[in-house]
Amino acid sequence: MQDVYVVGAAQSDFGAFPEESYRSLFATALEHALDSVDGQLDRTDIDEAFLGTLGVGGRQLGLSAPSVTEYAGLDGTSATHIENACAAGGSALRQAVQSIRAGMADVALAGGVEIMTDMSGDRTRYWLGVSGETEWERMAGTTFAGVYAQMADAHMGEYGTTREQLSTVAVKNHRNGAKNPHAHLRFECSLEDAVNGTVVADPLNLYDCCPTSDGAGAAILASREVAKELTDDPVRITGSGHASSRVGLFQRPSLTSIPASQGAAKEAYDDAGISAEDVDFAEVHDCFSIAELLAYEDLGFCAPGEAGTYIESGATEPDGERPVNLSGGLKSKGHPIGATGIGQAVEVFKQLRGEAGDRQADGLERGLTHNVGGSGGAVAVHVYEGGWA
């Protein structure tokens, strides 16, 4: 089996860009990703492309991958669309990893793109919650925020997790994201602001929710042989995990954990030959504040029920024992659905190479990305290490 290396990775700015299309944003991300490769790599060297997108707004639904790659100068290259809601990017990454490990590709592109801010008024809201369970959960009036709100309610009730602990996620991630030039919401917020936000779906308020964003990301993966020719500062993907669970929260055995996160983490740790303690830093899927706390527990960073005290201890701050969401996370960096999982890989790539600018953390050797689709229907987890195998 071939070892897999990330040789280049970049994202477009995340935000609201009325002048950009889903194609132009992806072309920008790919351009920057190619520029980030240390040696000479031409786009024609890409053997296989996987593109994560949900297609929010009903733009090109059929053939959405070739419609993007042709625009970016990859006409003729194998191109496949991956849809797993908000985990589409992480799932595309998984496919790219597999294609290189299998020896089918020497260079593979994992990309993601979403445009979410260009729909007209009423249409936008039809797209809210499309990744929730449609026939019963949505009919019950549960919005997407509502499903996570129910998980927050259960976690608070079962473990005594507090309003302040939830809000600490927002405070931390905004402070990190304010240092990220590509982030959508580059402002800091106080704990008082975050506690007193306008209620969206009780107990979650506006500060508990990530924005919807436009954006794209691209990660270029290569076999060891090709990577050796391209860089002296390699980032190896040592673990890949992927799992699914029931789409509707009401059908899952637990309201306070996400089984697919636990399954994907176990597979990724086993694949990398490590355990949770060995993870130095992580980009986790904080679509809502409670989601970051659930991730701490599901990934094994702390015991079940202890995520509130774990974040309160400062463990996941940039100078803590295990920084989480140095990029600002979905909360501040933004959440262009299909691009989110790739954006996480971009941050880990930069941090491991010491290229994260003002938000660079010290002493990082092993990173993790955690990308969740819907409220937990699909999850991708990847582990990355600096250096050659």
Place this chain on the structure above:
Amino acid sequence: MGAYLSVPAWWRNLDGRYRLVVGECQECGGYTFPAEGACVECNAIDALTPTEPEGTGTVVAQTIIESGAPPEFTTLLDAEGAIGVVLVELDEGVRVPGMLTDCDPHDIGRGDRVTAVVRRIYEQEGITRYGTKFRPD
């Protein structure tokens, strides 16, 4: 246009819209809602027998939607100001999502007892949609 419950999809499981129906697994005895697909307890397929539960249960998670509801709920949200949505664990041990009715949702929380009732949900594509809501005991 996005995800919503089309009229044909609505008709397909009409029986479970006008009354609460769960599936009892012939393999493990567990219950699954809705009464279709693999058993949530044991993954057995073609093993669910539709059955009408008592309709009584306990709230295990709650939210109150104050904004951001999909358009089919706009009229209701405008009229009520807030929509209480709960997950109820029926006494048979299966969880069902539903709206609260006949109460102020702020007065209800985890651990409260509720009973299933059939109510109007909303009108879409010219058809009034009915379904299970939960009323506090």
